[in-house]
Amino acid sequence: MAQAAPAGAPAPVLALEEVTKSFGSVRALRGVSLALHAGEAHALAGENGAGKSTLIKTLAGVHRPDSGTVLLDGAPVTFHGPADARAAGIAVIYQEPTLFADLSVAENIFMGRQPLRALRRVDHTAVRDATAALLRRLGVDLDPERPARGLSIADQQIVEIAKALSFDARVLVMDEPTAALTGTETDRLFAVVEALRKEGAAVLFVSHRLTEIFRLCRSVTTLRDGALVASEPLAGLTEDDLVRRMVGRDLDALYAKRDTRTGETALEVRRLTREGVFHDVSFEVRRGEIVALAGLVGAGRSEVVQAVFGVDRADAGEVLVRGAALRRGSPTAAMDAGLALVPEDRRQQGLVMELSIERNIALTGLHTLGRGGLVRRAAERARAGDWAARLRLRFDRLSDAAGVLSGGNQQKVVLAKWLATEPEVLIVDEPTRGIDVGTKAEVHRLLSELAAEGLAVLMVSSDLPEVLGMADRVLVMHEGRLVAELPRAEATEESVLAAATGRTGAVRRTEAAALDGEGTP
Amino acid sequence: MRQAGGKDDAPVREAGGEAARGEVAAGRRRTYAELLRWDTALGVLLVAVLLAGAGGTEGFAETTNLSAALNDTAEIALIALPMTLLVVAGQVDLSVASMLGLSSALAGSLWDAGWAFELIVPVCLLVGLAGGLLNGWLVTRVGLPALAVTIGTLTLYRGLASVVLGNKAVADFPETYAQWASYTKTVPGTFVPYPIALFAVLAVGAAVVLHRTRYGRAMFAIGAQEQAAWFAGVRVNRIKLVLFALTGLTAAFAGIVHTLRYGSARADNGIGLELVVIASVLLGGVDFNGGKGTLGGAVAGVLLIGVLNNLLTLNDVSNEIQVVVTGVLLIVSVLTPRVIAVAGERRQRRTAAT
Structure with a gap:
């Protein structure tokens, strides 16, 4: 209700104008503009790889734009590092906060700028009292003296926000802060953010959960492939509008999946679980079939295939290759059984x-x-x-x-x-990430040929057009669980993204499909 | 076969012209780089030092001196073999000199107690194997870094050596064995003492393992990128464990050689030797970060340090100065490849700029 009307306000607190940033040949941001106003919560939406992280890191002073300007109160500034951005009053809360585990909450908040007494001794009483005051202001019940170790992610984020408050941050940037939070924790976080916004802070909020965007924010900027799609008020938009802006690409003819006859089951995964990472994942892949495992970053897809291959150890469940169970935690056993894993990270793993x-x-x-x-x-x-x-x-x-x-x-x-x-089952994790279009097409053709020859292919991909173009079936993961199984005919950008973002309507529909497909025990 | 993507690349769709020219230039640069390979350069340096020694230092080229000089490196040379494999696999064992001391002390104590020497040797070797397995277990199962683990066992094994023998010295080992380890008895027709002859055989074996077998391939992969090796189905932990066990075993054997050569078993035998071993291996061009190096280079490193020390002794240079020389060599050996790499990058940048 007390939202400062941006129309009347002269200059945004923080703005980007026509910012471009490339990494090698990858253009992460192409002429993106963004304006954050005091007392207003703004959302940043986009698929994986749309450029959201790069944009945030530009605001945080981690990246410097190749071209374009960062404006602070309407005046161009150059951040030479995160310290500059922080000095300018910009606080960034990441999905997983990085606190010093063995220091207390109070010490974490005032790290490096503790109030001092004579002889440069740290004034512990002042540190504790100031922290208690900050936490009171945020309305949370946390002991300033307790060590950060063992705090829930939600509480760690509160500590980060308290830190931001302590240096009078005027801009609060939050990168998927709710990804690891429960419903109540999210409510508390939102209450805190709402209070700060009313005090005049500008908020930039990144989330894949569209309902949260509508709940917290007043306007939204959507990115796609590093370019700005739209920057507009949320009033009048629906979730579907937003999804369309995020994906709105034409499926090109790049994807050459041939129709193949599927044979017997080559890979069967039964109730595979790795505590705290993914739960109760069951699916099968048949000969001649390409099955895509879709979902957002952090949904647990790579973790699942790594446990299937045995480089990570599953806590429960079974992996069967042509009916024979694999020994857990042994890539050698997986290889002997005819499994192959092309991992996500070429530099470290591949x-x-x-x-x-x-x-x-x-x-x-x-x-x-x-x-x-x-x-x-x-x-x-x-x-x-x-x-x-x-x-x-x-x-x-x-x-x-x-x-x-x-x-x-x-x-x-x-x-x-x-x-x-000469594997029986080929698992590929992000097979075309970071490679040029020509090679990408070659990889797609290769996967298609291999499937036609009878190989079972399981493909993890964050590239939706690739998923839709290549897969005979799409499995969708959301927060460590398999939430949908869509046959090729039913898989659309909307249905996959809906399941991946955990939108209820879509999940209800697709859960039925998942149950059908698996013949639940 | 080598040129799968080369000239007849009609099916390749990527624009090839520019990239192909770059590749040819890179090829030419690499030929120079191979000539400048560190282990080759070190071999040349070793020969030069040998020739200079023969020309300039009286008594150096005499066979007795050469036998003595070689034999003086026996323990270092023996331990350097498994150490090279360990360092290639990205690991290190600092406890080797302590294990040498423990083995020596144990041999002395058992000999003192009237055991047959034929029984003492296998017992010492078993203790070495056990010590190596402990190192390997702590690294692979408990997941501690090799440096930290073996700094701990360096102290532990040396402490055990003192427990076993106190500050006594035991002498009078059987003459046949003492003779075997002495530089005065050589392989007939050569100036090579037996410990060095054994080393030569083991060196060939180690070279084959490192450069010709799948285990060697796996060691390089583990040292260069452990995670990728694990993802490729390499049994990372098993290979590390075996390497630590072999290193402990060899160190214990070196302890027996040391005891026989000096005719004296003491708990403080070989103190600080681990640094000379590692210095020799690094001087031989084995990358301390793992994944790079050759066994030949490491052997050249051992011999170079041995020959230099011998030359300095013959020229009445004090022991302290010898240590300084070893230190300087080590720094040079670590620095030079860096300098070459930086120079190479500069040249490449210049080439790219034109």
């Missing part, structure tokens, strides 16, 4: 960057490349050369370090090293 292309490709088949532990170099080289040719890898020498290749070619090496194991 490749040994310092090793040569041929050694990387050989790494998954060392026991087949010679006798008695000896590796025959000719066999090693032949395997690498063979697969390099089949995947049309562009390289200079097979003895070059994998790290010198482009992202797309690195991904081909990862694919080569796993296809060379």
